[in-house]
Structures are given as structure tokens and as C-alpha cells.
Amino acid sequence: MASKVIHAIYNDDDILMNAVKKVRAERYHIEEVYTPFPVHGLDKVMGLAPTRIAITSFLYGLVGLSVATLMMNFIMIEDWPQNIGGKPSFSYIANMPSFVPIMFELTVFFAAHLMVITFYMRSKLWPFKKAENPDPRTTDDHFLMAIDAGHHDVEKLSKFLHTTGAIEISLIDNDEDH
Amino acid sequence: MYTLPSKLKLFAIVFMVIGAIGIVSGFLTAPKTTAEVKEMMAAHGDGHGSDASHEAPHHETATTHEAAPSEGHQDAHSSEEAHLEHTLHQMQNRPWSALYIACFFFFMIALGALAFYAIQFAAQAGWSQVLFRVMEGITAYLVPGGIIMFVLLALSGFHINHLFVWADPEVVAHDKLLQGKASWLNGTWFLVRAAIFLGGWMLYRHFAVKFSRNSDDETDNRWFKKSFKISAGFLVFFIYTESMMSWDWIMSFDPHWFSTLFGWYVLAGMMVCAITTIALITIFLKSKGYLEVVNDSHIHDLAKFMFGFSIFWTYLWFSQFMLIWYANIPEEVTYFITRIEQYKLPFFGMLAMNFLFPVLLLMNSDYKRVNWFVVLTGIVILAGHYVDIFVMVMPATVGSSWYIGIPEISSIFFFFGLFIYVVFTALTKAPIVMKNNPFLKESKQYHY
Numbered sequence: 001m002a003s004k005v006i007h008a009i010y011n012d013d014d015i016l017m018n019a020v021k022k023v024r025a026e027r028y029h030i031e032e033v034y035t036p037f038p039v040h041g042l043d044k045v046m047g048l049a050p051t052r053i054a055i056t057s058f059l060y061g062l063v064g065l066s067v068a069t070l071m072m073n074f075i076m077i078e079d080w081p082q083n084i085g086g087k088p089s090f091s092y093i094a095n096m097p098s099f100v101p102i103m104f105e106l107t108v109f110f111a112a113h114l115m116v117i118t119f120y121m122r123s124k125l126w127p128f129k130k131a132e133n134p135d136p137r138t139t140d141d142h143f144l145m146a147i148d149a150g151h152h153d154v155e156k157l158s159k160f161l162h163t164t165g166a167i168e169i170s171l172i173d174n175d176e177d178h
Numbered sequence: 179m180y181t182l183p184s185k186l187k188l189f190a191i192v193f194m195v196i197g198a199i200g201i202v203s204g205f206l207t208a209p210k211t212t213a214e215v216k217e218m219m220a221a222h223g224d225g226h227g228s229d230a231s232h233e234a235p236h237h238e239t240a241t242t243h244e245a246a247p248s249e250g251h252q253d254a255h256s257s258e259e260a261h262l263e264h265t266l267h268q269m270q271n272r273p274w275s276a277l278y279i280a281c282f283f284f285f286m287i288a289l290g291a292l293a294f295y296a297i298q299f300a301a302q303a304g305w306s307q308v309l310f311r312v313m314e315g316i317t318a319y320l321v322p323g324g325i326i327m328f329v330l331l332a333l334s335g336f337h338i339n340h341l342f343v344w345a346d347p348e349v350v351a352h353d354k355l356l357q358g359k360a361s362w363l364n365g366t367w368f369l370v371r372a373a374i375f376l377g378g379w380m381l382y383r384h385f386a387v388k389f390s391r392n393s394d395d396e397t398d399n400r401w402f403k404k405s406f407k408i409s410a411g412f413l414v415f416f417i418y419t420e421s422m423m424s425w426d427w428i429m430s431f432d433p434h435w436f437s438t439l440f441g442w443y444v445l446a447g448m449m450v451c452a453i454t455t456i457a458l459i460t461i462f463l464k465s466k467g468y469l470e471v472v473n474d475s476h477i478h479d480l481a482k483f484m485f486g487f488s489i490f491w492t493y494l495w496f497s498q499f500m501l502i503w504y505a506n507i508p509e510e511v512t513y514f515i516t517r518i519e520q521y522k523l524p525f526f527g528m529l530a531m532n533f534l535f536p537v538l539l540l541m542n543s544d545y546k547r548v549n550w551f552v553v554l555t556g557i558v559i560l561a562g563h564y565v566d567i568f569v570m571v572m573p574a575t576v577g578s579s580w581y582i583g584i585p586e587i588s589s590i591f592f593f594f595g596l597f598i599y600v601v602f603t604a605l606t607k608a609p610i611v612m613k614n615n616p617f618l619k620e621s622k623q624y625h626y
Contacts, residue, residue, distance in 0.1 A: 054543075058541070
């Protein structure tokens with residue numbers, strides 16, 4: 001079903017922030033906001049849920065720590081406990097100080113890389129992905145707010161958006177799903 | 179203006195009195211002769227576990243010698259006497275060490291707060307101005323704490339007590355290594371250095387506070403610029419003197435041992451304690467309604483510093499430990515062998531208190547804003563760093579005769595009471611939030 005979306009373009013992040021507040025106060029649904037740079041507090045005024053990526057990172061770190069511990073315990077203690085320079089390979093804890101640098105690095109490695117990959121997957125970013133950019137100016141100096149026109153009166157909505165400081169307003173037929 | 183509540187004053191005085199009584203009783207109950215040591219050891223069933231294991235080989239040699247002919251018997255007797263003498267010295271050192279550790283612990287909080295204060299000026303931080311008066315209050319302890327510290331150092335450096343082995347001329351006469359270090363480690367030069375360090379720190383503290391108070395009555399940035407300059411100068415002075423202070427006041431307890439990153443290690447512990455104390459006093463004052471301008475974000479920043487410096491401390495602790503453990507050079511590794519054999523629980527326990535606890539509790543951004551979380555972690559961190567100083571000092575002075583009993587706890591009580599009294603009295607001397615600083619407005623509106 002083809003839905004209609006209104007694209008309102010702003011040229012200042014402060015005006016955009018105020019516009020977002022007003023639009024939300026009028027209970028219109030904001031589909032998306034496109035900005036050329038991070039606007040501090042935009043997620044808060046849009047009412048977006050906080051990210052959980054730090055929690056995933058912590059869990060990945062624990063995985064990395066486990067991998068390091070299990071790997072070195074198997075290799076250095078269980079599989080072939082050689083005497084290497086007199087280091088005590090009787091138990092993992094007896095030789096632990098020499099394993100700590102690797103435990104630390106693998107924790108960081110897993111936490112960092114898996115978190116980045118999670119970020120790419122969750123935000124659907126990969127090479128050769130088709131850019132979802134409604135207006136190329138939003139990567140330079142313009143801000144675009146996409147509002148679901150839905151069952152609203154388009155005339156009234158456009159007038160309202162003008163009062164929030166939009167410099168351009170256009171009605172878009174949104175028939176492709178991305 | 180903050181007024182010292184009479185309840186808090188009473189609280190501090192009670193702690194000081196109880197502590198003082200305990201300290202005196204600690205000195206009175208310390209044994210004076212080897213006969214008393216023998217009695218005490220018999221009464222306590224050879225003390226605690228680590229004590230017994232340490233003494234077992236000595237007793238064995240003593241009994242085997244006793245079975246031998248008469249000339250061997252005398253040997254046995256003298257070796258037992260030597261052992262008792264050794265234990266006597268350890269037990270006599272205990273109340274002194276307990277006093278020294280508590281004194282240094284609270285002194286280093288004030289010193290760390292002073293360094294942190296100077297860093298805030300030199301870095302032109304934009305969040306901490308509303309906390310400056312709290313920091314100034316904490317650094318007020320630098321003067322009385324430093325004077326007590328100096329007296330203790332003088333008593334030890336001139337061998338009134340046996341805390342520093344290098345201060346005993348008889349020991350030095352038979353010790354080539356100590357003779358080699360005597361040009362640095364001798365009573366006079368030791369005290370001259372201590373006077374220079376303490377004098378420099380107190381001088382900066384005096385002028386930093388004076389400039390800060392002066393700026394309250396001005397509208398221009400004259401005093402801020404002066405504070406900035408002396409803070410930058412102080413930080414240079416501080417990093418050299420702090421390093422030497424740690425060799426003198428802590429590392430020289432084990433004068434046969436040395437470690438190059440020791441100064442940093444002491445500094446890291448000092449900074450954690452100072453920032454934790456700043457956070458605790460800030461939360462306390464805010465809860466009493468004196469620091470309305472302080473918001474969650476300020477607490478969050480302090481908690482981040484607590485978290486970060488805890489990890490930094492652990493990094494240095496591990497770097498020092500692991501390098502020595504790995505290379506296992508006999509003259510270096512004895513330091514850790516005595517600690518692991520005789521101080522297993524405090525030595526590894528402090529790692530849990532100073533690392534695991536803050537890392538797990540303060541990792542979450544939301545928890546850093548919850549006051550009781552910060553207070554809980556802060557108390558554990560402070561206790562952990564007391565144990566850290568304990569494990570740095572005690573093995574060299576009392577060895578296996580350690581215990582956390584009346585002398586240790588009383589010393590903590592006494593200096594805690596003094597610290598509270600001095601800090602909160604100092605807080606009444608000036609408005610609790612400064613009036614004029616170019617970053618003040620930013621700090622008041624600080625939001626993270």
C-alpha cells in the first residue's frame with residue numbers, strides 16, 4: 001500500500017529540535033530525521049529508546065575472557081604442560097599472571113569487534129548497500145524530517161510545519177519499502 | 179556558608195578520643211622483653227595461622243639442636259633467643275606501624291585532593307568549579323596531617339622507633355647494601371627532603387586557597403590566572419616530589435628492594451582515595467542541602483574518575499607484580515614472596531576491593547548517578563586502599579606478627595576523627611560554592 005510521507009527540510013539544528021518537539025506535541029508521527037551530523041539530544045526529544053549496545057559489548061567481553069581462559073588452559077595446562085623457563089604450568093591459577101595480557105586483549109578484542117559488527121547489523125550497514133538518502137543536501141547542511149501523512153489533512157499539516165520553521169515541504173509517495 | 183553541626187563535631191571528637199585511647203593501649207600492651215613475647219606466644223597458642231607456619235621451622239631446628247651435645251645446646255638456645263628477639267621487635271613495631279599507616283592514609287587523601295584540584299585548574303576543566311570548595315576543605319587536612327606525618331618520620335628517621343631498618347646504625351654497620359644507600363637514606367637528609375616536600379605542598383595549598391578566596395571579592399579573572407600559573411608549577415613540583423616521597427616514606431621500609439614504577443603506583447592509589455573522598459563529602463553535603471548546584475552529572479563525573487583511577491591503580495599493581503613475578507630475580511621477588519606467604523588474604527583481597535568491586539559496580543552509566551551506589555563503592559575503595567598501604571608497610575616492619583586489631587583500628591579511628599574535624603571546620607571558613615571563576619557558570623549548568 002502506497003503511503004504518503006511529508007518531507008520537511010530545515011537548515012538549523014536548533015530549529016529542527018524545536019520543530020521535533022512541536023510535531024511530537026501535536027501527536028504527528030515522525031518516521032525519520034536525517035541530519036548531516038549528530039545533533040545532541042535529538043534522540044531524547046524524538047523519544048527514541050536508549051541503545052543497548054553497551055550491554056552487548058559487556059557480554060561480548062565476557063565471551064572473549066572465557067575464550068582466552070579456556071584456550072590457554074587447554075593449550076598450556078591440560079594438553080601439553082611443558083616446563084618453559086621454569087614457569088609453573090601445574091594449574092591455570094599458578095601461571096595466571098603470564099596469561100593476563102592475553103586475557104585482557106581478547107576481552108577488548110571481542111568486546112570491540114563484536115560490538116561494531118552488531119552495530120552494522122542493527123543499523124543495516126554494509127558495503128554496496130543502497131544509500132537511503134531522500135535528499136543529498138541532508139549530508140551537507142540541511143536537516144530533513146519525514147512525517148507520516150497518513151490520514152492527516154495534508155494542507156493543515158503543511159501549514160503547521162511552516163510555523164515550525166521548515167524551509168521546504170514536499171509530499172512524497174512512499175511506495176517502496178526500505 | 180556552611181556551619182559545622184555540633185553533632186558532627188561531637189562525632190569527630192568521639193572518634194579521636196576512642197582512637198587515642200586505643201593507640202595508647204596499643205603502645206602499653208606491646209611487649210618490652212623477650213620473656214613477655216614468650217608468654218604472649220604461649221597464651222595465644224603461637225598466634226594466628228601464618229604466624230605458626232612461619233615459626234614451625236625455627237622450632238624444629240631448635241629441638242633438633244637441643245637433642246645434640248652440649249655445645250649445640252647453646253646454639254639452640256641462642257637461636258631461640260634470636261628468634262624471640264626478632265618477634266619482640268616486630269611486636270614493638272606494630273603500634274608504630276599502625277599509627278604510621280593510618281597517618282599516611284589520611285594524609286595521602288588530602289595530598290591527592292590537592293593534586294586533583296591543581297589538575298582541574300591547569301586543565302581548565304569546566305565541570306568541577308562547584309566542587310572546588312569541597313576540595314579546598316579536604317586539602318585543609320594537609321597541614322595538621324603533614325605535621326603529624328613529619329613528627330612520625332622524624333621519630334623513625336632518627337631511630338626512636340624501629341620502623342626504618344636503615345635508620346639503625348648497628349644494622350647499617352653490617353649491611354653493605356644499606357651502606358651503599360646511606361648517602362640517600364640517612365636521618366638528616368631524609369628529614370630535609372620531607373620538609374621540602376611538605377613545605378612545597380603546603381605552600382601551594384596556602385596560595386591556591388588564598389587566591390580562590392580573593393577571587394570571591396573580585397569580578398575580573400586576575401586571581402584565576404594566578405591560580406592557573408601556580409597550579410601548573412605545582413604539578414611539576416608535585417610529580418617529582420611525590421615520586422621521591424614514595425621512595426622515602428614507603429619503599430624505604432624495604433631498603434633492599436626497589437621498583438621503578440613505585441611512585442606511580444602510590445600516586446594512583448592516592449588519586450583514587452582523594453577522588454572517592456571528594457565524591458563522598460560532596461554527596462554528604464548535598465544530602466544536607468548545602469550543594470544544590472551539584473547535580474547527577476557532577477557525581478557521574480566523579481564516579482567515572484573513581485572507576486578510571488581504580489583501573490589505573492590495578493594496571494600499575496599488576497605491571498609491578500607481573501614483571502617481578504615473571505623475571506623471578508631473587509633480590510626483587512622476595513618482596514612479593516613475603517607478602518603472598520604471610521599476607522595472602524589482604525594482598526589478594528585488596529585486588530577484589532580495589533578492582534573487581536569498582537569495575538563491576540561503576541561500569542554502568544546509570545549506577546554512577548545513584549548516590550548510594552557511589553557511596554557503597556567509595557567505602558569499599560577506601561577500605562581497599564587502606565589495606566593496600568597496610569600491605570606495603572606491615573610486611574617490612576612487623577612481618578608475620580600482623581593482625582588488624584586494636585592498634586590498627588584505633589589509629590584509623592583517631593585519624594578519621596581528626597580528618598573529619600579538620601575538613602568540616604575548614605568548610606565553614608568560606609562560602610561552600612565559589613563566587614567568581616570564568617568556568618563557574620558552565621560548571622553550574624554542567625550536564626552530561
